[in-house]
Amino acid sequence: MTDASISATWVHRRADPTWLVRLFDSKPFLVIICLLPAVGLLMTFLTYPLGLGIYLAFTDTTIGKRGVWVGFENFQYLLTDPIFLNAVFFSVFYTSVATVGKFGLGLWLALLLNNHLPFKSLLRAIILLPWIVPTVLSAIAFWWIYDPQFSIISHLLIQTGLRETNVDFINTAWPARWSLIAANIWRGIPFVAISLLAGLQTISPSLYEAAMLDGATAWQRFRFITFPMLLPILAIVMTFSIIFTFTDFQLVYAITRGGPVNSTHLLATLAFQRGIPGGQLGEGAAIAVSMIPFLVFATLFSYFALARRKWQQGESND
Amino acid sequence: MTDAAVRAETPTSATAPPETMAWDSRARRMVVLWLPLACFVIILLFPFYWMAVTAFKPDAELYNFQQHNPLWISSPTLDHIRLLLFKTSYPHWLKTTMMVAVGATFLSLFASTLAAYAIQRLRFQGSQYVGLAIYLAYLVPPSILFIPLATMVVQLGLFDSPLALILVYPTFLIPFCTWLLIGYFKSIPYELEECALIDGATRLQILRQITLPLAVPGLISAGIFSFTLSWNEFIYALAFIQSSENKTVPVAILTELVTGDVYQWGALMAGSLLGSLPVAIFYSFFVDYYVSSLTGAVKE
Numbered sequence: 001m002t003d004a005s006i007s008a009t010w011v012h013r014r015a016d017p018t019w020l021v022r023l024f025d026s027k028p029f030l031v032i033i034c035l036l037p038a039v040g041l042l043m044t045f046l047t048y049p050l051g052l053g054i055y056l057a058f059t060d061t062t063i064g065k066r067g068v069w070v071g072f073e074n075f076q077y078l079l080t081d082p083i084f085l086n087a088v089f090f091s092v093f094y095t096s097v098a099t100v101g102k103f104g105l106g107l108w109l110a111l112l113l114n115n116h117l118p119f120k121s122l123l124r125a126i127i128l129l130p131w132i133v134p135t136v137l138s139a140i141a142f143w144w145i146y147d148p149q150f151s152i153i154s155h156l157l158i159q160t161g162l163r164e165t166n167v168d169f170i171n172t173a174w175p176a177r178w179s180l181i182a183a184n185i186w187r188g189i190p191f192v193a194i195s196l197l198a199g200l201q202t203i204s205p206s207l208y209e210a211a212m213l214d215g216a217t218a219w220q221r222f223r224f225i226t227f228p229m230l231l232p233i234l235a236i237v238m239t240f241s242i243i244f245t246f247t248d249f250q251l252v253y254a255i256t257r258g259g260p261v262n263s264t265h266l267l268a269t270l271a272f273q274r275g276i277p278g279g280q281l282g283e284g285a286a287i288a289v290s291m292i293p294f295l296v297f298a299t300l301f302s303y304f305a306l307a308r309r310k311w312q313q314g315e316s317n318d
Numbered sequence: 319m320t321d322a323a324v325r326a327e328t329p330t331s332a333t334a335p336p337e338t339m340a341w342d343s344r345a346r347r348m349v350v351l352w353l354p355l356a357c358f359v360i361i362l363l364f365p366f367y368w369m370a371v372t373a374f375k376p377d378a379e380l381y382n383f384q385q386h387n388p389l390w391i392s393s394p395t396l397d398h399i400r401l402l403l404f405k406t407s408y409p410h411w412l413k414t415t416m417m418v419a420v421g422a423t424f425l426s427l428f429a430s431t432l433a434a435y436a437i438q439r440l441r442f443q444g445s446q447y448v449g450l451a452i453y454l455a456y457l458v459p460p461s462i463l464f465i466p467l468a469t470m471v472v473q474l475g476l477f478d479s480p481l482a483l484i485l486v487y488p489t490f491l492i493p494f495c496t497w498l499l500i501g502y503f504k505s506i507p508y509e510l511e512e513c514a515l516i517d518g519a520t521r522l523q524i525l526r527q528i529t530l531p532l533a534v535p536g537l538i539s540a541g542i543f544s545f546t547l548s549w550n551e552f553i554y555a556l557a558f559i560q561s562s563e564n565k566t567v568p569v570a571i572l573t574e575l576v577t578g579d580v581y582q583w584g585a586l587m588a589g590s591l592l593g594s595l596p597v598a599i600f601y602s603f604f605v606d607y608y609v610s611s612l613t614g615a616v617k618e
Contacts, residue, residue, distance in 0.1 A: 030436070030522075034433060129362065150381060
């Protein structure tokens with residue numbers, strides 16, 4: 001083959017592409033085409049509804065009736081509504097207690113799993129189950145476990161002689177609240193444990209060796225190596241956990257539906273109850289929108305409080 | 319298995335006096351490691367065990383703890399499952415849920431693969447900010463959006479249609495998948511694409527023949543994650559679907575099977591068990607992908 005023939009075919013191939021192919025090779029066009037599906041879907045079904053929700057919160061829209069702008073009327077009414085105030089209280093309480101429980105137990109489980117264990121991947125698979133299974137379905141199982149008459153926990157407690165009567169899990173306000181928190185912790189532990197385990201495994205063993213040579217105790221190794229090295233990942237996991245616990249809907253809706261006497265409503269379940277079956281779209285949207293400040297605050301707090309240390313150490317901030 | 323754990327163990331036992339402490343450390347390991355671990359596993363699995371036991375118990379045993387051991391089944395029965403499969407539209411609900419989950423998964427995989435490719439590989443001005451914006455979208459919880467979305471769905475004429483769910487689910491799937499895939503694309507050497515460019519491949523050929531085949535593990539992880547998330551989704555399905563026929567499994571069990579004051583616990587538990595099985599089986603095939611996607615996305 002001569003040089004001429006090679007260059008001839010080469011030139012031919014480069015001249016061949018049609019305008020369509022050339023269009024798909026131009027970078028600006030390609031960027032737009034590639035981003036269009038994702039950005040389009042998110043704009044239509046996320047950004048626009050977010051704006052619409054904030055707008056609805058300032059109107060008196062009901063199902064089947066276009067609302068008019070009423071300013072802060074919905075919020076003023078809500079601030080005098082004891083059910084709403086109770087929902088705010090319970091949302092904050094639920095989130096804080098459940099987060100502490102989830103992270104305490106999850107971190108403990110992660111530290112246990114970080115040991116040298118047989119069947120480690122099987123164990124990890126089993127532990128993730130509560131996270132995989134649809135929350136509503138495991139919530140129904142909890143509902144059955146919390147049954148006033150046929151609760152298995154009551155039965156076992158009576159059998160072992162720890163109690164005389166059935167435990168009242170969900171029929172009065174405070175026990176119902178604690179039962180819901182327990183179910184939420186149960187569901188949250190796997191996610192926290194597996195994420196933190198991933199963080200634990202990235203910590204270099206040489207740090208522990210150095211500490212050991214210096215005579216650090218197990219507690220000191222945890223306090224001065226494990227914990228600080230885990231903080232960045234802890235901050236991210238905690239942000240997610242707080243957001244999704246605060247806006248939780250499924251567990252409460254499946255187990256108590258906000259009862260007894262509205263004492264276990266979270267903001268999300270109250271917004272649903274007022275908005276969809278109740279038809280008060282404007283008021284429901286106002287309840288949903290009132291979650292936003294809490295979420296922004298929780299995100300900023302957990303992110304800056306926990307992630308600050310990383311910047312102080314002068315590591316690259318990615 | 320980390321080396322850290324192994325190495326951390328060794329010096330501790332070396333510093334301890336030999337002989338006596340060997341037994342002591344085994345007993346200690348039993349108490350500080352195996353005992354709590356066993357408690358965790360039992361508590362985490364108990365609801366599923368209880369679900370399964372209830373699903374196969376005849377009613378007589380179900381409500382009589384005195385004469386039958388509640389933790390075991392003396393005479394297993396398939397009555398509850400038969401009731402579920404033949405007296406209710408459970409098979410139909412399963413089909414709808416499967417369709418919605420698969421549809422939403424493919425839609426979000428398609429959209430997020432392209433988006434991740436554009437952000438990570440086509441590196442345009444401000445690509446970082448687009449990535450950040452998509453990430454922030456993940457922080458907007460469905461509980462805030464369902465009321466305005468319900469009004470939108472009604473206006474679009476999609477109320478009570480599974481199509482509404484297929485279109486809406488990507489809002490929480492795309493941010494996650496995009497971030498996961500950005501991470502995967504980052505791990506593919508850029509040189510491979512440069513070689514292909516020099517050889518005269520077009521951008522689309524590169525994406526199809528080089529980048530995508532190399533990103534298959536990432537695509538699988540994103541797919542599994544999307545599938546389980548859409549299977550488990552509840553609030554949108556509850557708000558947008560009204561007719562019994564079109565409900566998804568989680569919603570249908572809670573709204574169709576819970577009727578009156580006397581709950582059919584056997585059928586409820588059988589329904590929950592059957593509704594959990596598809597995700598659990600699907601998940602068990604791909605556990606490692608699932609774990610890597612969960613932890614990978616967190617590390618990003």
